Amino acid sequence: MIKRLAILSLFAALSVADAKAADEHGGFMMGGGIGMSKCPAFLNAMATARANGGVDHMNGLLHVGPYVMYVLGFATGYNMSTEGVYDIFKDYGDKAGFYALYAIEPWCQQNPNAVFASGLTVLAAKLKAASAK
Numbered sequence: 001m002i003k004r005l006a007i008l009s010l011f012a013a014l015s016v017a018d019a020k021a022a023d024e025h026g027g028f029m030m031g032g033g034i035g036m037s038k039c040p041a042f043l044n045a046m047a048t049a050r051a052n053g054g055v056d057h058m059n060g061l062l063h064v065g066p067y068v069m070y071v072l073g074f075a076t077g078y079n080m081s082t083e084g085v086y087d088i089f090k091d092y093g094d095k096a097g098f099y100a101l102y103a104i105e106p107w108c109q110q111n112p113n114a115v116f117a118s119g120l121t122v123l124a125a126k127l128k129a130a131s132a133k
Contacts, residue, residue, distance in 0.1 A: 034066040035074075035117030039108035042067060042116045046105055056098050068097035071120060078124055085131075088124050 045067065049060030061068070071089075075096065078088050089096035104119040111119065 034070050035120070036115050039112050039114050039116065039119065042108055042119075043105065046101065055101060056095065064101060067101055067116065070116070071097045071100045074117075074120055074124070082128065085128060088127055091127070 045063045046055065049055040049057075049063040052059040052063065054060045055064045055068075075087070075089050079085055082088070089100060092099035100120065100123060103123050104116065107119045107122055108114065108116070
C-alpha cells in the first residue's frame, strides 16, 4: 500500500511539473501531422473552405478542421508549459481555433516555404509579447 502511494505521489508530482524542452538556442522539435504542411497547402485549404461556406461552416470545416484541431492542441501544450500563460488565445474567445487560422494566413502568404506550425509558433510569441505590455 505504501509503495502504491509513493508511486501515485511521484506520478502526480510529475504530471504538474513545468516542462521546458527547448535547446540552448530556444529551438525545439516540432511534431508531424498537419502542422508540418507547407503554407501553400494551408492557404489552399483556407481558400477552399471560404468557397464552401466559410471556415466555421460544416462544408468549410471539412477542409480546415485538422488545422483547427492542431491549433487547439498546440494551445493546450503552450498554456501548460509556458510560465505566466493561462490561455494564449484568450482574446480569441470561443472561436480561438478559427481566429488563429485567420491570424496565421498573412504570415503564411509572406512565408510560402515555411510550415503551418512555424506560423502558429510565431503567432503565439506575438500574443505572449502583446500580453506582457
